[in-house]
Amino acid sequence: AQSVTQPDIHITVSEGASLELRCNYSYGATPYLFWYVQSPGQGLQLLLKYFSGDTLVQGIKGFEAEFKRSQSSFNLRKPSVHWSDAAEYFCAVTRGAGGFKTIFGAGTRLFVKA
């Protein structure tokens, strides 16, 4: 069955440090891959997406992600974290005919310390 795994339930980084959030997917065909962010009390907002082409994609707020087919991974990175990046991050994949269904990982909560 298709699935999305985010191995880290929560991560704490210092402000200014680099960040990498891990995501692995299980899907037979070429997936559409996404990273969303959720600030407390809010809905989800798209950070970036990958469909095809260049495997390194740039998103909003200085985030980037790299698609590695051989590792079935789509890890999210940021070179320098800001306190406002504290939030929950979800990796997602769209599957199914017509791309109707998007399934999400369990999420990784990011804490930023001063």
Added chain:
Amino acid sequence: DVKVTQSSRYLVKRTGEKVFLECVQDMDHENMFWYRQDPGLGLRLIYFSYDVKMKEKGDIPEGYSVSREKKERFSLILESASTNQTSMYLCAIRAGTSRGTGELFFGEGSRLTVL
């Protein structure tokens, strides 16, 4: 900007009550979705709709039903609420065509507590 509005941010209901959660979009998007979000489980798809009066079950449809009588409105119904339906419910729409980018736009969520 795409706007998805969930009319109730917080609800408290009693076991056995019928609950309606409303979601309204301000554009003409065909695809609308209901997810529930629980800690450690991420978002799980309950139902989705790809047109007026069209609906399909997601991964966890048990105990829920939906209604889409108009294109802009997609309702989630709990016929008889139970305590295990206490959760955050998120409505989303898919921008673009059904075989398009797949990007979802979310409402702010409805937090339901069933006592």
